[in-house]
Amino acid sequence: MxxxxxxxxxxxxxxxxxxxxVCVRGWVRSIRRGKGVAFVTLxxxxxxxxxxxxxxxxxxxYEVASKVGTGACLVVVGELVASPxxxxxxxxxxxxxxxxxxxxxxxxxxxxxxxxxxxxSIAHLRPRSNTFGAVFRMRSKLAFAVHQFFQQRDFVxxxxxxxxxxxxxxxxxxxxxxxxDPIHPPLDDGQVDWKQDFFGERTGxxxxxxxxxxxxxxxxxxxxxxxxxxxxENSNTSxxxxxxxxxxxxxxxxxxxxxxxxxxxxxxxxxxxxxxxCQEDLHxxxxxxxxxxxxxxxxxAKAEFRTISYTEAVEQLQKKGQSFEFPVAWGHDLQSxxxxxxxxxxxxGPVFVTNYPKQIKAFYMRMNDDQKTVAAMDLLxxxxxxxxxxxxxxxxxxxxxxxxxxxxxxQGDMDWYLDIRRWGTxxxxxxxxxxxxxxxxxTGMENIRDVIPFPRTPGHAQF
Amino acid sequence: MxxxxxxxxxxxxxxxxxxxxVCVRGWVRSIRRGKGVAFVTLxxxxxxxxxxxxxxxxxxxYEVASKVGTGACLVVVGELVASPxxxxxxxxxxxxxxxxxxxxxxxxxxxxxxxxxxxxSIAHLRPRSNTFGAVFRMRSKLAFAVHQFFQQRDFVxxxxxxxxxxxxxxxxxxxxxxxxDPIHPPLDDGQVDWKQDFFGERTGxxxxxxxxxxxxxxxxxxxxxxxxxxxxENSNTSxxxxxxxxxxxxxxxxxxxxxxxxxxxxxxxxxxxxxxxCQEDLHxxxxxxxxxxxxxxxxxAKAEFRTISYTEAVEQLQKKGQSFEFPVAWGHDLQSxxxxxxxxxxxxGPVFVTNYPKQIKAFYMRMNDDQKTVAAMDLLxxxxxxxxxxxxxxxxxxxxxxxxxxxxxxQGDMDWYLDIRRWGTxxxxxxxxxxxxxxxxxTGMENIRDVIPFPRTPGHAQF
Numbered sequence: 001m002x003x004x005x006x007x008x009x010x011x012x013x014x015x016x017x018x019x020x021x022v023c024v025r026g027w028v029r030s031i032r033r034g035k036g037v038a039f040v041t042l043x044x045x046x047x048x049x050x051x052x053x054x055x056x057x058x059x060x061x062y063e064v065a066s067k068v069g070t071g072a073c074l075v076v077v078g079e080l081v082a083s084p085x086x087x088x089x090x091x092x093x094x095x096x097x098x099x100x101x102x103x104x105x106x107x108x109x110x111x112x113x114x115x116x117x118x119x120x121s122i123a124h125l126r127p128r129s130n131t132f133g134a135v136f137r138m139r140s141k142l143a144f145a146v147h148q149f150f151q152q153r154d155f156v157x158x159x160x161x162x163x164x165x166x167x168x169x170x171x172x173x174x175x176x177x178x179x180x181d182p183i184h185p186p187l188d189d190g191q192v193d194w195k196q197d198f199f200g201e202r203t204g205x206x207x208x209x210x211x212x213x214x215x216x217x218x219x220x221x222x223x224x225x226x227x228x229x230x231x232x233e234n235s236n237t238s239x240x241x242x243x244x245x246x247x248x249x250x251x252x253x254x255x256x257x258x259x260x261x262x263x264x265x266x267x268x269x270x271x272x273x274x275x276x277x278c279q280e281d282l283h284x285x286x287x288x289x290x291x292x293x294x295x296x297x298x299x300x301a302k303a304e305f306r307t308i309s310y311t312e313a314v315e316q317l318q319k320k321g322q323s324f325e326f327p328v329a330w331g332h333d334l335q336s337x338x339x340x341x342x343x344x345x346x347x348x349g350p351v352f353v354t355n356y357p358k359q360i361k362a363f364y365m366r367m368n369d370d371q372k373t374v375a376a377m378d379l380l381x382x383x384x385x386x387x388x389x390x391x392x393x394x395x396x397x398x399x400x401x402x403x404x405x406x407x408x409x410x411q412g413d414m415d416w417y418l419d420i421r422r423w424g425t426x427x428x429x430x431x432x433x434x435x436x437x438x439x440x441x442x443t444g445m446e447n448i449r450d451v452i453p454f455p456r457t458p459g460h461a462q463f
Numbered sequence: 464m465x466x467x468x469x470x471x472x473x474x475x476x477x478x479x480x481x482x483x484x485v486c487v488r489g490w491v492r493s494i495r496r497g498k499g500v501a502f503v504t505l506x507x508x509x510x511x512x513x514x515x516x517x518x519x520x521x522x523x524x525y526e527v528a529s530k531v532g533t534g535a536c537l538v539v540v541g542e543l544v545a546s547p548x549x550x551x552x553x554x555x556x557x558x559x560x561x562x563x564x565x566x567x568x569x570x571x572x573x574x575x576x577x578x579x580x581x582x583x584s585i586a587h588l589r590p591r592s593n594t595f596g597a598v599f600r601m602r603s604k605l606a607f608a609v610h611q612f613f614q615q616r617d618f619v620x621x622x623x624x625x626x627x628x629x630x631x632x633x634x635x636x637x638x639x640x641x642x643x644d645p646i647h648p649p650l651d652d653g654q655v656d657w658k659q660d661f662f663g664e665r666t667g668x669x670x671x672x673x674x675x676x677x678x679x680x681x682x683x684x685x686x687x688x689x690x691x692x693x694x695x696e697n698s699n700t701s702x703x704x705x706x707x708x709x710x711x712x713x714x715x716x717x718x719x720x721x722x723x724x725x726x727x728x729x730x731x732x733x734x735x736x737x738x739x740x741c742q743e744d745l746h747x748x749x750x751x752x753x754x755x756x757x758x759x760x761x762x763x764a765k766a767e768f769r770t771i772s773y774t775e776a777v778e779q780l781q782k783k784g785q786s787f788e789f790p791v792a793w794g795h796d797l798q799s800x801x802x803x804x805x806x807x808x809x810x811x812g813p814v815f816v817t818n819y820p821k822q823i824k825a826f827y828m829r830m831n832d833d834q835k836t837v838a839a840m841d842l843l844x845x846x847x848x849x850x851x852x853x854x855x856x857x858x859x860x861x862x863x864x865x866x867x868x869x870x871x872x873x874q875g876d877m878d879w880y881l882d883i884r885r886w887g888t889x890x891x892x893x894x895x896x897x898x899x900x901x902x903x904x905x906t907g908m909e910n911i912r913d914v915i916p917f918p919r920t921p922g923h924a925q926f
Contacts, residue, residue, distance in 0.1 A: 006716060008617065008684065025716045026684070027887050044715075045683030046617055073681075073887040075716070101858070101888030108882075124879040127682035136679070140620040144610050154471065154509055157603040161917045162625065162668075162691045163638075163706055165924040175626075175640050175661070177668065179695045182655045185645055192645045198638070198695060198705070199924035205625075205640065212917060212926060216599070218536075219590035220508030221471065221489070228625050228690065232642045232661060242661070243626055252507075253469060253488045253538070395564070416587040416926050419571075424490050424536040425564030454624045454675060461628040461662035463675060463879050 004077060008046035012080060015090055019080040024051060024092060027128060028072045028103070030111045038066035042074060045127070048134055048280040052083060052091040059094060070111050071103035071128070116450055123454050123463055131289070134281035135451055138274065139439055145273040146226055146247055146435070149266060155249065156220040159227060160209030165201050166413070173232040174204035175242075205230035210248050210430065211364075211417055214393060217250035217428050218420045224249040226435075234458050238447040241436065243456040250430035256366075256375040256392045259429035260352045263379050263388045264305040266433070267350070271301045274442050282442075290444025297442065300350060300381065307352045308342070310334075310373065316346055333360045339378075339385035350381045363403045364417075365391040377431070384441050390431020397421040467540060471509035475543060478553055482543040487514060487555060490591060491535045491566070493574045501529035505537060508590070511597055511743040515546060515554040522557060533574050534566035534591070579913055586917050587926055594752070597744035598914055601737065602902055608736040609689055609710055609898075612729060618712065619683040622690060623672030628664050629876070636695040637667035638705075668693035673711050673893065674827075674880055677856060680713035680891050681883045687712040689898075697921050701910040704899065706919040713893035719829075719838040719855045722892035723815045726842050726851045727768040729896070730813070734764045737905050745905075753907025760905065763813060763844065770815045771805070773797075773836065779809055796823045802841075802848035813844045826866045827880075828854040840894070847904050853894020860884040 004023035012024060026044030036057055041050035053076050055066050068074065075098040083091035108122050109129060119126040126132040150157065163177050179198045180186065186193040194202040209225035216223045225248045232242065249262060274282065275297055286293040308316070317328040317338055322345075326335040334342075334353070343351050355373040358365070365374035375392035394400040400421055404411060411418065439451040449455040454463045467486035475487060489507030496502075499520055504513035516539050518529050531537065538561040546554035571585050572592060582589040589595040613620065626640050642661045643649065649656040657665040672688035679686045688711045695705065712725060737745060738760055749756040771779070780791040780801055785808075789798040797805075797816070806814050818836040821828070828837035838855035857863040863884055867874060874881065902914040912918040917926045 010617065025889070027681075045619070046685075069886075071887045073889040100890070101884075101886070103886040107886040124678040124882060125682075127679055133682065136621070136683070137619060139622070140614075140618075143620050143622070144614045147607050147610050151603075151607045154473065155603075156508070156600060157606050158599070158916055159602070159606070159691070159708055161706060161919060161924075161926070163693075163919050163924055173642075175642060176645065177638050177640060178645070179636075179638060180645075182639065182641070182643075182648055183650070183653075187646070190646075198697075198921060199919065200922040201924060203924050215587040215926070216590055216916065218490075219588075219596065220599070222509075228622070230626075234661075243624060245622055419587060421564075423532075423564070423566040423570040424534045426488070426536040427563070453621055453679065456624060456626050456662065458661060459663040461624075461626055461664060461666050463624070463678070 009042065009044045009049065009051045010046035012051055012092070013047065013049055013088075013090055015080060018082065021077065022080045022092060023075065023077045024053075025075045025100075026051070026073070028068055028070055028074060030070060031066070031068060033066055040068070040074070042076065043128070043133070045133055045137075048130065048137075048284055049088070052085065052088055053078070053097075054091055054093045055097065056093070059097060061097060061099075065097040065099065068099055069103040069105065069107060071107040071109060072099060073101035073103075074098065075100055116447065120449055120455070127453075130284065132450075134284050135439070135443055135445060136453065138278050138281050138443060139451065141277055142270060142274060142439065142442065143226075143435070145270055145277075149269045150224045150249065153222065155222040155224045156216065158209070158213055158216045158223050158225050160206070160212040160225050162206055162228060163199070163203050164206045165199065165203050166211065167202070167204065172207050174207060175230055175232045177203045177205060207231060208246065208248065208432065210250070210432065213248050213250040213430065214428065215416070215420060217252045217430070218424065218426060221252045222249070236458060238449075239437075241448050241452060241455050241457055244448070244452065245435040247433045247435055248430060250428060252426050252428045254392070254429045255427055256354060256377055256429060259390055259392060259431060260305070260307065260354070260377055260379075263352070263377070263390065263431050264350075267379070267381075267388065268301055270438065271297050271442070275301060285443045285445075293444045296383065303349045305350045305352065305379075306347050307354060309354050310356045313342055313353050317341065331357050331359065336385050339380045340382075343380035343385065344382045348382070350379060353378050353380060361391070363407045363409060364393050364400070366394045367399055367403070375429075381441065384437070387437055387441060388431050388433050390429065392427065392429040395421055395425045395427050397425065472505065472507045472512065472514045473509035475514055475555070476510065476512055476551075476553055478543060481545065484540065485543045485555060486538065486540045487516075488538045488563075489514070489536070491531055491533055491537060493533060494529070494531060496529055503531070503537070505539065506591070506596070508596055508600075511593065511600075511747055512551070515548065515551055516541070516560075517554055517556045518560065519556070522560060524560060524562075528560040528562065531562055532566040532568065532570060534570040534572060535562055536564035536566075537561065538563055579910065583912055583918070590916075593747065595913075597747050598902070598906055598908060599916065601741050601744050601906060602914065604740055605733060605737060605902065605905065606689075606898070608733055608740075612732045613687045613712065616685065618685040618687045619679065621672070621676055621679045621686050621688050623669070623675040623688050625669055625691065626662070626666050627669045628662065628666050629674065630665070630667065635670050637670060638693055638695045640666045640668060670694060671709065671711065671895065673713070673895065676711050676713040676893065677891065678879070678883060680715045680893070681887065681889060684715040685712070699921060701912075702900070704911045704915060704918050704920055707911070707915065708898040710896045710898055711893060713891060715889050715891045717855070717892045718890055719817060719840055719892060722853050722855060722894060723768070723770065723817070723840055723842075726815070726840070726853065726894050727813075730842070730844075730851065731764055733901065734760050734905070738764060748906045748908075756907045759846065766812045768813045768815065768842075769810050770817060771810075772817050773819045776805055776816050780804065794820050794822065799848050802843045803845075806843035806848065807845045811845070813842060816841050816843060824854070826870045826872060827856050827863070829857045830862055830866070838892075844904065847900065850900055850904060851894050851896050853892065855890065855892040858884055858888045858890050860888065
C-alpha cells in the first residue's frame with residue numbers, strides 16, 4: 001500500500017528501539033482531544049493493549065482525523081517514539097492518517113461500560129471490546145495448548161463424526177439431522193420412514209466422541225478428540241449451551257489410576273500454559289472479572305491432586321454435620337454443593353472422586369470387583385466443582401454385554417463397539433473435559449455464552 | 464502392572480542400546496512359527512513399523528502364545544536386543560507373554576490383502592491396518608501443523624458455529640437441524656412453524672465458517688477457522704463427503720495478492736511439515752499407493768507459485784488447440800480437466816487463477832474496477848486441480864448491499880454481516896482449504912472416504 005510492511009500493535013509495543021517510519025492498522029478504541037493535539041488509542045486485536053497515536057495540527061487531514069469516531073478503521077504512518085505517558089513504553093507520532101472505514105455515533109460499541117447481556121446481542125462486534133478480545137485470544141491459545149499437550153506425548157488426534165446414528169450414548173438429548181420434507185415426511189406404518197432420509201437411517205448430532213475414540217485407542221494406543229458436541233436440552237442456565245467443544249483422550253493399557261494421572265498432568269499443563277502465555281489477558285481478568293484469579297491458577301498449578309472414593313466422600317459429607325440443600329445418600333449423585341464442599345472445605349484443592357455406584361453411571365464404565373461400583377472418576381476443583389469426568393472402560397466382552405442388556409441397549413446397534421472387546425481387547429480408560437468449562441475456570445467468566453464466539457442456546461442461533 | 468513402565472514401539476525402535484528388561488504392549492499383526500521358535504510382529508500404532516517379538520519354548524505358555532491369533536492383544540516382558548533380521552534394528556526376546564485379549568479366526572482383519580471397499584465396511588478396525596494407520600497418523604500430524612502454522616503467525620483460532628440459521632451462504636445444500644415432532648410438526652398457515660423449534664427459527668448445519676470468520680478478522684486482524692462443515696448433496700463421488708473439515712483463514716488489511724501469498728506459504732509449510740515429520744508413513748504411500756509421491760511433494764515444496772488471470776487462462780486454453788470434453792468459454796466455470804491442463808501442461812506446477820467473472824462467484828467477493836470480474840483466486844496443483852479457493856471480500860457497504868440485492872439475499876438476515884462494513888470497514892481477504900483434499904494430496908489416497916475416520920456419505924452414517 002505504502003511500501004511499509006504490516007506490523008502488529010503487539011510487535012510495536014515490544015520494540016527495542018525507536019523507528020523512523022512505521023505503518024500500523026487497526027480500529028479506534030477511543031479519542032481524546034487536547035489543545036493543538038489529539039490522542040487516538042488504536043487496537044488491532046493482536047494483544048490486549050492499544051497503541052497511542054499522537055495527532056498534531058500539521059497533519060493534512062487533522063480536522064477530520066481528530067474527530068474520527070470510536071470504531072473507525074485507520075491506517076497510520078508515523079514515527080515510533082518512547083511515550084512520555086504512564087503505562088505505555090511506545091507511541092506513534094502520526095505523519096499521515098488514512099480513514100479506511102469511518103464510524104459514526106450509531107456504532108453500537110461506543111466507549112462506555114456495556115453489560116455482558118448487551119454485548120451478547122452484538123456478538124459480531126463484541127470481540128472488539130477489551131473483555132471479549134481477551135476471552136477469544138485465550139480461547140485460541142488454550143486450544144493450541146490442548147493440541148500441543150497431546151502431540152508432544154504422541155497421542156493421535158481423531159476427528160470423530162458430528163453426524164451420528166447412535167442414539168445410545170446416553171449423555172443427553174439429541175438434535176435430529178434430516179433432509180426429509182419437514183411437512184410431509186415419508187411414512188411407513190404411521191412412523192417416519194427414516195430409510196428414505198439422507199443417510200438411510202435416523203441421525204442426529206453427536207453428544208460425545210468417546211465411543212469412536214475408543215475404537216481408535218485400540219489401534220493407536222493413545223488418542224484424543226477435540227471437536228463440537230451437542231445437547232438438545234432446554235436448559236437456560238449459565239453453564240449449559242446446545243453446542244460446545246469437548247476434549248476426550250482415550251488411552252489403551254491404562255487403568256483408573258493412569259487416567260487420573262493423565263487428567264492431573266493435562267489440567268496442570270493447561271493452567272501453567274495460560275499463566276505463561278496469556279499474562280496480559282489474565283491480568284485483565286484478575287483485575288476486572290475475578291479478583292484473585294491468578295493466585296487461584298498459580299495455586300492449582302502446583303497443588304497436590306488428592307483422591308477419595310465416592311464411598312469415603314459420602315461418609316465425609318455425612319459426618320461433618322454440614323447442612324446441604326440436597327441430602328447426601330450413598331447411591332445418589334453428588335450435587336454441585338457437595339462437590340464444592342469437598343474440594344473447597346475438605347481438601348482446599350483439586351480432588352478426584354473415584355468408584356461411583358454403578359446405577360448412576362454409564363453402561364461402558366468398568367465394573368469393580370465389589371459388583372456395586374464402577375471405575376469412574378470426577379475431578380473437582382475449587383470454585384467450579386467438576387471439571388473432568390471419566391472412567392476405565394469395561395473391556396470384558398461378557399460383562400459389557402450383560403450391562404448393555406440390563407440397560408436395554410440393543411446389541412445390534414453396537415456390534416462395532418463390542419467388536420473391540422471381541423478381538424484383541426485391552427484395558428483402556430479416558431475422560432472428557434468441556435473446553436468452555438475450562439475457559440470459564442481460566443478467565444473467571446461466569447456465563448458459558450461469554451466464552452463461545454457465537455453461542456447456541458434455546459431460542460438463539462443468531463449470526 | 465509389573466513395575467515396568469509403558470514404552471511405545473516407536474520409542475523402542477529408536478533405542479540407542481540394548482535393554483535387559485522392557486515391557487511392550489500392542490496387537491499381533493502376524494505370527495510365524497519355526498522350529499523351536501516363533502516370531503510375532505507387534506504393533507501399537509505409535510509408528511508404522513511393528514516390533515518383532517521372539518518366542519522360545521522356554522516360555523511358560525509357549526504352546527498357547529505361539530498360536531495366538533492375528534489381532535490378539537499382548538503384554539510382553541523381555542530383553543531388547545539387536546535384531547539379526549534385515550530391516551529392523553531391534554527385537555524383543557520374550558520372557559513372559561500375557562495374552563490380554565485373544566483373537567480367533569473370525570477376526571475380520573486377517574493378515575492378507577483387503578480391498579479399500581472392504582476396509583471401509585470395518586471402519587472401526589481399519590486403523591489397525593498398515594494403510595489406515597499411516598493415513599490417520601498423518602491426519603493427526605497435519606492437523607497440528609495447521610494450528611502451528613497459524614499460531615506461530617499470531618492468528619487467532621475461531622471455533623465458528625456448527626448450527627446456523629444462515630441459509631444464504633450459497634456454498635451448497637444444507638442439512639436441517641430440528642427437535643420438532645418429525646411426524647406432526649406444528650404448522651402455521653400450512654408451513655412448518657419454525658418459531659416453535661429449539662432455536663426459534665429454521666436451522667441447519669453450516670457449510671462454511673467464513674462469514675463468522677470475517678467478523679472476527681475485523682477485531683483480531685488475522686484469524687483462522689478449522690472445523691467440520693457439511694453438504695447435503697446426494698453426490699456419490701470419490702471427492703465428496705457430507706461431513707468434512709475446512710480450514711479458513713481470514714486476514715484484515717489484505718488484498719488478493721496478500722491472500723495468494725498466504726495460501727502459498729501455508730501449502731508449502733504443510734507439504735514441508737509432512738516431508739519432515741511423516742517420513743515413515745510417506746515412504747509407505749510412496750511405495751504402495753502413489754509412485755512418485757515424495758518426489759511430487761518435494762517438487763511442490765520448492766516450486767515457484769505462478770499466477771494467471773482467469774481471462775488469460777481462458778485464452779491459453781482456447782489457443783492451444785487442445786480438445787476438452789467441456790468447451791471453454793469466458794463466463795463459464797473452469798472444469799476439472801481445464802484446471803488440470805493449466806497446472807500440469809501449461810505451468811507444470813502450482814498456479815493461482817485470479818479475477819473470475821462475477822456471475823460465477825459468490826456475492827461477497829470484491830468487485831474489480833472492470834465491473835466484470837471479482838477478486839477471486841483458486842490455487843491449482845498438479846494431479847488434483849483446485850486445492851484452495853478464496854477471494855478478497857467486498858468491504859464497500861454500498862457495493863456489497865447492491866450485490867446482495869441483485870442476488871436476492873434479504874438484507875435483514877445479514878445485517879450483522881453488513882455491520883462490519885457499516886462501521887470501521889477494512890479491506891480483507893481469505894480462503895478455504897478442504898482438509899481431506901489436502902490429505903488426499905499428501906497421501907495419494909484417491910477416495911475421500913479413506914482419509915476420514917468415519918465417513919458420512921449418502922446412505923452411510925455407521926459407527
